Amino acid sequence: MEVAHLIAFNVALLAALASPGPALLLAICNTLTGGQAAGVATGLGLALVAALWTMAALLGLNAVFTLFPWAYTVVKTAGAIYLLYIAWTTWRGARAPVGEAKGTGRRAFLSGVAVNILNPKSVLFAAAVLVVIFPPDLTLAQKFLIMANHFVVEVIAYSLFALLLSRRPVRNGYLRAKPAIDRVTAVILGGLGARLLTER
Numbered sequence: 001m002e003v004a005h006l007i008a009f010n011v012a013l014l015a016a017l018a019s020p021g022p023a024l025l026l027a028i029c030n031t032l033t034g035g036q037a038a039g040v041a042t043g044l045g046l047a048l049v050a051a052l053w054t055m056a057a058l059l060g061l062n063a064v065f066t067l068f069p070w071a072y073t074v075v076k077t078a079g080a081i082y083l084l085y086i087a088w089t090t091w092r093g094a095r096a097p098v099g100e101a102k103g104t105g106r107r108a109f110l111s112g113v114a115v116n117i118l119n120p121k122s123v124l125f126a127a128a129v130l131v132v133i134f135p136p137d138l139t140l141a142q143k144f145l146i147m148a149n150h151f152v153v154e155v156i157a158y159s160l161f162a163l164l165l166s167r168r169p170v171r172n173g174y175l176r177a178k179p180a181i182d183r184v185t186a187v188i189l190g191g192l193g194a195r196l197l198t199e200r
Contacts (some may be wrong), residue, residue: 001142008133009146010153016125017157022083022115023050024190025185027158028165029090030108032174032181036166038108043158045112051151053116057126058143076093076196079118083193086115091186094179119196 017024023046031039134146164170174181 001145004147005134006149009129010149012129012133013153014157015149017154022119022189023112026086026111026115027161029182029185030111031162031165032171034104034108034173035143036162038104039162039166040159041105041108042112044160045109045114045154046158047112047151047154049113049116050154051147054126054130054150055143055147057130058138058146062182075118076156079115080193080197082114082118083189086111087186087190087193088180090189094186107175108130 027039027042027046030042130146138146
């Protein structure tokens with residue numbers, strides 16, 4: 001494995017992070033409602049599980065899902081139901097004022113963990129990217145390096161994202177448009193959950 005392999009992997013990872021999806025929407029929502037600390041905590045939860053999915057792909061978990069499709073279906077269905085639940089609560093609270101809730105960091109971290117752990121598509125994506133980028137004869141130490149690299153890149157990306165979104169003008173703009181933004185977010189999350197639930 002060479003440095004060029006890690007650079008290529010990081011480019012692919014950053015492109016994936018920038019694409020709209022449950023993880024990005026959750027990070028946006030938690031940062032705008034809970035502030036920078038909540039955004040960073042969400043990113044830590046998302047990054048931790050994403051890195052573990054990458055390690056699972058390196059160890060061949062995608063083959064387990066291929067051999068036992070029911071396992072993939074169970075995790076996928078649970079993930080879809082969780083996304084639909086988030087969509088419903090976001091829609092319901094669209095007109096509720098934003099308050100400074102205690103324990104926001106812990107809840108934000110756990111929401112990040114839940115969203116990514118209930119998304120088995122992550123391991124399939126990781127497997128596809130890893131096969132294309134890295135040589136097949138990786139040592140266990142190299143696999144752990146790839147996992148650690150994945151975690152660090154995601155934490156940095158989500159932390160910078162939280163810093164940007166927690167700036168006062170951005171937050172004030174969100175507070176003014178909260179009902180509309182929350183309902184659009186709820187519709188998108190609901191659509192992603194329904195798609196995950198129905199796709200084969």
